[in-house]
Amino acid sequence: MSAATSREEPGIYHKAGSLHAERRWAMWSAYASLIFAAIVFLAPPFYMFITSLKTSGEIANLVGNPWLVREPTLENYTDLLSDATFLGFFWNSAKITICVVALTMVISTLAAFALARMRFWGSQVLATGVFLTYLVPETLLFIPLYQIVGGLGLLNSSWGLVLVYPTLTVPFCTWIMIGYFASIPKELDEAALIDGANWMQMLTKIFIPVAMPGIIAATIFAFTVSWAAFVYPTAFVTTPDQMPLTIGVVSTLVRADTFVWGKIMAGALLAALPPVIVYAFLMDYYIAGLTAGATKG
Amino acid sequence: MAEVSLRKIVKAYEGNVQAVKGIDLEIADHEFVVLVGPSGCGKSTTLRMIAGLEEITSGDIAIGGKVVNDIPPRDRDIAMVFQNYALYPHMTVAENMGFGLMLRKFPKEEIRRRVDNAARILDITELLGRKPKALSGGQRQRVAMGRAIVRDPKVFLFDEPLSNLDAKLRVQMRTEIKKVHQTVRTTTVYVTHDQIEAMTLADRVVVMNGGIIEQVGPPQELYHNPATRFVAGFIGSPAMNFFPAHLVNGAGALRVRLPDGTELAVPAERRTRYAAYIGRDVTFGLRPEHLTESKNLDRENVATLTCTPEVIEPMGMETLIHFRVQGEEICGRIDPTTEAAPNVPLAMAADMNNMHLLDPATGRVL
16 A cells, blocks of 8 residues: 555655765765864864974064964974983883783783683673773872872882873773674684683684784774873873873973973974874774674674 | 483573483484474584583583593584584684694694695685685585594584575585595584484484474484374474374274364274274374375275365475365375366375374374
8 A cells, every 4th residue: 555655656756866966965065074174183283293393483473374384494303302301201101101002902801801701700790890990080090099009119100100001991992802802703712612722722813813903903092092191190200201201291391381382392293103103004903993893794 | 433422411501491301312433413403492502512512410421432521622522513614714724624633733744634635525625725704605614514524523513504505505515514424434413403404414313392302213214103293293394294183993994084074094904003092082194295186096095085275386396285174284295297276176195004193182103
């Protein structure tokens, strides 16, 4: 009956003819919003780049278009890169991040594997608990952590940061990887069990290679969080020799109300470089990691 | 290679739900046994208990004379082929097949030799360098079998290995599996819900239903002498017909009286067998191929009845006709050259040599 009705009222199909126009409109609006978003997000780093190429005198000079560079100079960069303190920040950040990423990946891979595959009493509650800890903001967490880090005698030490950053990275990475491991068909571990694998071999020879996109996504997350951490180093580190880049640039290049804008911008851009490089190399894996598991096959 | 014994095996889940209710089964060395039954009958659970993937609630499983209840899967010396193949996606075909040997620290040359040999048996030599995602369903199934063969285990376990293949490939792989078993002669336990697979592959078929074994026997035995109504109805396609009937003693012979009054003479030699049921309600069972058009009337023990076909299905080599007796749907097989039309009465002949009588209360075949 409904078929008969629609045959009598062909009007409902009138839009079919304008499909092409509709698609074109969708394309245009997609491009327009993407270009808008790109401008919004790229304008600040672009402005930073322009500013980093200016001398302090040119920055202070309010005459003329601030988006143009009249006397480009690499002075800010050469100054920073020849400054042992700045290179020290870089080294601290690199050291902390590498340790944190390694520590996070070992802990969360093992934790996620156990929570996803070894059915034991309380595993469900534990899995939820791991995620809940991620919901506690670091601005709250740093107060009790200060006591703990202090008690361990690691205040004002970059090793103290290696200890506290995983409180941010481990819960989320574990959560991501529980999802990944859970999406691996159960028959795969059963086949491995029958083939003669023990739990550790199952993890290293089957789960880690199969869940590689997820592991890379988690690694990138841990790297970004660790590299960009600001609250914890501000709270726990006080002398420049232990500072990572994020607070080093701010605390040494801002003296009272004097802002060395050119160097701050150059320092911030240099600090942003490693994450950009990591993303560029692992982008394909990262995107695959975000979307895989959403649909089967 | 080895025999497999299941003794009083029970599998109970939380809430005391019993998936397997104390089954006993002896599987001989080199034997190909098929566990068949509808979904939820406990066949897969039984297989997984043999594999060690499910714990046994009670009872004993022995492989090669050794009780394996507490032995982990890797030490049971078994190989399993899964329904979805369970190939490791990041490994090549050769690595997939050799993985079990690698874990057991076999020398590289030995692994290679065995993989090449298995690949030759399964005709997948040219696929050894590929990853599973570059294989078709049938090829993946071969690789999964190859992974089992290279291990040269005591027992092969197959868990519905053909269910994910299309109909044509399924028939092809079925033959392939039979060929492989004839070559390697490893004791095999095979689970399927497809009774044709069970019939074609098995040395012995184990029909399971509701967590118990209904009957065990060679395919032909199950087909011709089913023990219960369930087995009679499950084995054979189309399924056996069941008519509500009454057994009467009339005119020198026992007769099965159908609800419409038709009386069919029971062969004389079965008189003593059915004597206890004279005058009682019984279920009369007859396979479609024993309910044909009445041109074979010259044979002994043939009874005639008239039916009115509702649906006629030409299959090519035969034609199936469907009609009703007191609401029960009945199927008969006639020669494709016989003229039949829906709603036109047709004289049919029941081959009473192949009839079955069942106790309607217990479902046992008398």
